[in-house]
Amino acid sequence: MSSDALLLARIQFGFTVSFHIIFPAITIGLASYLAVLEACWLRTRDTVYRDLYHFWTRIFAVNFGMGVVSGLVMAYQFGTNWSYFSDFAGSVTGPLLAYEVLTAFFLEAGFLGVMLFGWTRVGPGLHFFSTVMVALGTLISATWILASNSWMQTPAGYEVIDGRVVPTDWLAVVLNPSFPYRLAHMGIAAFLATALMVGASGAWHLLRGDRSPAVRRMFAMAMGMLVIVAPLQAVVGDFHGLNTLEHQPAKIAAIEGHWENEPGAGVPLTLFGIPDMEQETTRYAVNVPRLGSLILTHSWDGQFAGLKSFPKEDRPNSTVVFWTFRVMVGLGLLMIALGLWAAWARWRGRLYDARLLHRFAVWMGPSGLLAILAGWLTTEIGRQPWVVYGVMRTADAATRHGTLELSVTLAIFVATYFLVFGAGISYMLRLIRVGPTPAPGHAPLSGGPGEARSPSRPLSAASSSETGPADPPAAASTHTGA
Amino acid sequence: MGIDLALIWAVIILFGIMMYVVMDGFDLGIGILFPFMPDREERDVMVNTVAPVWDGNETWLVLGGAGLLAAFPLAYSVILSALYLPLVFMLLGLIFRGVAFEFRFKADERHRPFWDRAFALGSVAAAFFQGVTLGAYLKGIPVAERAYAGGPLDWITPFSMFTGIGLVAAYALLGCTWLILKTEGGLQQRMCRLARPLTLGLLAVIVVISIWTPLTQAGIAQRWFSLPNLIWFAPVPLLVAACGWTLLRQLGGAPHGGPFVLSLCLVFLGYSGLGISLWPAIVPPHISIWDASAPPQSQGFALVGALLIIPVILMYTAWSYYVFRGKVRAGEGYH
16 A cells, blocks of 8 residues: 555544544533533522523534534444454454444434423423433443543553454453543543533623623533633643553653653753654754653653654654644643633632633633644554554555545545534534523423524524623523522 | 354344334435425424434444444455445435434525535435445455455446435335324325335335346355245245235325335345345355454453343333324424
C-alpha cells in the first residue's frame, strides 16, 4: 500500500471520528443533566426544572440523531478501511463493541422514544425511569468503547497465536492499565463540555437581558458544575499523564518535545517551541527549568526518556502532539479560571450581573469540545506509529484500497459532514437562542422532538427572546430559587 | 467443548440482521414512499409513526456489524473491505435520512424541502445499496491470504443492481403496510391502493431471484433441487405463494394489521430462502462460519452477554412499541 493511501485512510478515520466524538460527548453530559433536571422537577415540583428539561430535550434530540448516524459510520469503518486490524484484533475489540451495542446502544434507543415523545403517554415515574435509562446507556457506552480504545493503547490479557490476537483474560483486557484513567478523564470531559455549553447558553441570554428564573438557574447550575469539575479534571489529567509515562513513554516525550536528558539535570518544561522531527530538536524553545520533572516525576531532578532513546521509526509526531496537548491544557486552565470567577461573583452576589463574566462564559461555550478534540488528537497521534501499541503498526492495519477510492470517499464524507452536521449544529444553536420558555400545566412545549420549531409563531421565536423579559415567566416566577 | 459456538453465533447474527431488515425495513419504506405523498401534513404523520422507534430499529444493523466483528472477524474484514463503496453509499444514505427525522421539523421553511428530499433520497439510497451489497455478497467474494482479492468495482453487476431494486420494493411494501396499520382516512386508503402493485412487484422479485441464483450458481441449485432437500425446503415457496395471495385478498377489504404481518412474513421467507442457499458459508462461496471463527474465548465471552441481554432488549423494545400503539393522527406528534 502506498504511503499516500495510508495517509488518506488515516485522514478519513481521523475526520469521521473527530466529528463523531463531539456529539456523544454532548449526549453523555446532557443525558445526565436531563436526568438531574427531571429528578429535581419530580422532587420539588418547581416548574423551572420542568421547563429547562423540555428546553434541553429539544437540543438533545437533534444532537442524539447526529451522534447515531456518525457512530454508524465508525462501526463499519473498522472493516472497510482497517480490515487487517479487524482480522488481527477483532477477537478483542469485537466482543467489546458487541457488549457496547447490547448493553448501551439498545438501552439508549429503546428508551429514547419514550423520553422524547412519551411525556403524556406514560406516568411521570416511568418517564423519569426512561430518562435515567438513556443517561445510563450513554455512560455504559462510553465505558465499553474506552475499554476498547484503551486496550489499543495499553494492550493486556492476550496472546498472539498464529498471527492473531487471542484473549486469555477478559478482566485484564477490559481493566487494562490505561483504562481507568482514560474513562475518568473522558467522562469528566463530557460533563465539562456540556456544563460549558449550558453555561454559555445561560450567559448569552443573560447578556440579552433575559433574566428569567430558568435562564438564571441553568447558568448557576452550569457554573456550579464547572467550579467542581474543572479542577478535578486537572488532577485526573495529571494521573492520566503519569500513567502514560509509565506505559507509553514515547508519547510523553513527544508531547513535551523532549529529545534527550542532560546527565544529572532536571527536565525543563517547554512552554513554547516547534519540535523538528528531522533535526531532532525543538526550535525556538521557551523553557521553564525543572518544571517538566516536577510535573511528570513529582521531583526536582527526576528524568524521563527523551525521543532520541526511541528508534526513529517508533516515534510519534512531536510537532503535532506538542501543540494539541498545549491547546488542551490551555483551555483547561481557562475553564478553571471561569469556574473560580463565577464562584467569586456568586459569593459577591453578582453572578447574574457580571457582564464580563457572562461574555467570558459565552466565549468558553465550545472550549470543552475543542479540548476534547485536542486531547483525542494528542492521545491517538501519540500512539502512532502503532494501531495496537507495540503490537501492530498502523501501516499494516489498513485495507489495501487505492488512492482513488479513498480520495473520492473522503471528499464525499467531508462534503456530507460539513453540510449535514453544519446544518445540525446551526439548528441546535437556533434552539438554544429561543431559550427556555415556561409551559402551561404538565404539557410540554410545542416545538419538541418530532414537531416544528414553533408552529404558533414561526421564525419569531428567536426574536421574541431578544426582547427578553417581555416573554413573561408566567408560572415559574413564583419560584425564583436561583 | 460440545457447544458449537460458531453455529450459535451465526444464528444470532442471522437473527440480528433479520430484525434489522424487517424493522428498519418499514421505516426506510416510509422514506421511499415520500415522493408519492407530497402533502406536508401527511408526511408529518408518516414520519411520526416511526419517530419514536427508528433509532432502535437501526441499532440491529450495528449489532449485525459488531456481532460479525466479535464472532467472525475474518468475515467482517473481508466482506466489508470488498463492499467498501456500496457500504459507504449506504451509510451516507442513512446519515441523510437519519438526521432528517429531526431536521425537517427544526429547519426553517426554506430548508424544509431540502430535508424532505434528503429523507426520501437517503432512504432510497440506503435501501438500494443494502440490496446491492446483498447481491454482490450472494455472488461470492474472492479471497486470497485472508484478504479481499477483487477490484473496487466488482460489486457492479446486473444481478446486484436487480437485488438493489428488489430490496427497495420490499422496504416500500413494508412501509406501505405499516402505514395501513398506523394511519386512517385518506392516507390509509391511498396506501391500500399502493400496496397491491408493491406486493406484485415483490413477488416478482422473489421469483426472479429464485430462478437467477440457481441458474448461475451450481451450488445453490444443488442445495434446493436435490433430494431430500427439495422436500424439506418446499414449504418456503409454497408459503410465499400463500402469503402473497392472502395479502392481495386482504387489500380488497378494510385492512388493518393483516397486510403488515403478511408482508413481514414475505420478507422473512425471502430472507430464509437466501439463508438456505448460502449456509454454512459466511464469505461465499468458500469460507464457512467455522473457518472465519474468532477464538472460542472471544465467541464465548460475547455469547454470555448476547444470550442474557437480547431477551431483555426484546422486552423493552416491545414495551416501547406498546407505549406508542394505535393510530397516529395529523398534528398529534405524539404529544
